[in-house]
Amino acid sequence: xxxxxxxxSDNSDKRDVExxxxxxxxxxxxTGTGAATPGKGRPTPxxxxxxxxxxxxxxxxxxxxxxxxxxxxxTRGSKEERKIAAAERRADSADRRARMLAGEDKYLxxxxxxxxxxxxxxIVDSRxxxxxxxxxxxxxxxxxxxxxxxxxxxxxxGMLVMMLFMAGEGYFLGRMINRRVRERFxxxxxxxxxxxxxxxxxxxxxRKMRAPKPRVGPGDAV
Numbered sequence: 001x002x003x004x005x006x007x008x009s010d011n012s013d014k015r016d017v018e019x020x021x022x023x024x025x026x027x028x029x030x031t032g033t034g035a036a037t038p039g040k041g042r043p044t045p046x047x048x049x050x051x052x053x054x055x056x057x058x059x060x061x062x063x064x065x066x067x068x069x070x071x072x073x074x075t076r077g078s079k080e081e082r083k084i085a086a087a088e089r090r091a092d093s094a095d096r097r098a099r100m101l102a103g104e105d106k107y108l109x110x111x112x113x114x115x116x117x118x119x120x121x122x123i124v125d126s127r128x129x130x131x132x133x134x135x136x137x138x139x140x141x142x143x144x145x146x147x148x149x150x151x152x153x154x155x156x157x158g159m160l161v162m163m164l165f166m167a168g169e170g171y172f173l174g175r176m177i178n179r180r181v182r183e184r185f186x187x188x189x190x191x192x193x194x195x196x197x198x199x200x201x202x203x204x205x206x207r208k209m210r211a212p213k214p215r216v217g218p219g220d221a222v
Contacts, residue, residue, distance in 0.1 A: 103212040111198070112212060116190045120177055120199050122222045125214035129203040130162075130169045136206075137162055170200040 174196025
């Protein structure tokens, strides 16, 4: 049996301490806690400050009304350039309106977009609707207010009778529109009172004032 001497025991303890210290240093280096990461020495700039720096220096605010007017004039350009820009805007607006009246779906109002609404417009435009007399009768009622009370009473009575007929026609028109839409577009979620009201409003307008313009004439098959 080999016995350890006092010197050998001391050396063994020293080696154990060295191994433990070496292991601790390796672990600290792996985890990044042994040494502090040096900073970049300046704060991170804000996003708006960085964007402003890229755009360049901003002109100072005008100090007087005259200076502000001169700056606006310089920004707008010359008189001829403004005339050309205005003419281009008018031409673009006229083109968009013409396309809207022609029924191009891209230029229609949200309420008129889609094949279902186009089909409803065609149904209404192919009929001669009693509801279409609403605006002319309203104009007659306004003119009758300047006549004698007796004529006013007759006109008012006639208007009430016509309104009853128009309400009845609007009800049956809405039901017919919803039925035909369900047959043509069985998967459509557009229907009910909203679709019937859309048909009623178009039917109450004078034919030449309807927008988009009618694609079919009275009596045409749809």
